[in-house]
Amino acid sequence: MDSAEFHAAVYDTVRLIPHGRVTSYGHIAKLIGQPNYSRHVGQALKFLSPNTNPPVPWHRVIASSGTISSRGPGTNGAQLQQEALEAEGVEVTVGRTGELRVDMKTWGWFPAPGSIVIGDSSEPDD
DNA sequence: TTATTGACGCACC
């Protein structure tokens, strides 16, 4: 799989996440058949443009621990992600150290690989 | 070309 295809697969899979639900980078990686590419899922998402069509609900993707990763000091991406999630009804807990957290056993969405349909055009791969 | 980084995951403390 090329990086372009990888990115496309990531976007396609992220679009499958139901409203008001969250999943992890690692699970997205598993769904597209690359279980060890969890970090690259994040890479693909940051590569994403803010005005894609159709839009990709990147805010529904968080770390498997349920923590919203810090985009680095000076950036408020995590803050924006928290607001976007709360707007969908997802409860985000804030720890004393400021870490944003979501209860995965309540809001987590983890379909088994193969039990989902990516792209509904049934693209032939011959 | 080599070393470091990164929107991560899991085992361990």
Place this chain on the structure above:
DNA sequence: AGGTGCGCCAATA
């Protein structure tokens, strides 16, 4: 339950 350390794999410096 949460924090830390080590392992993964490409992209970047």
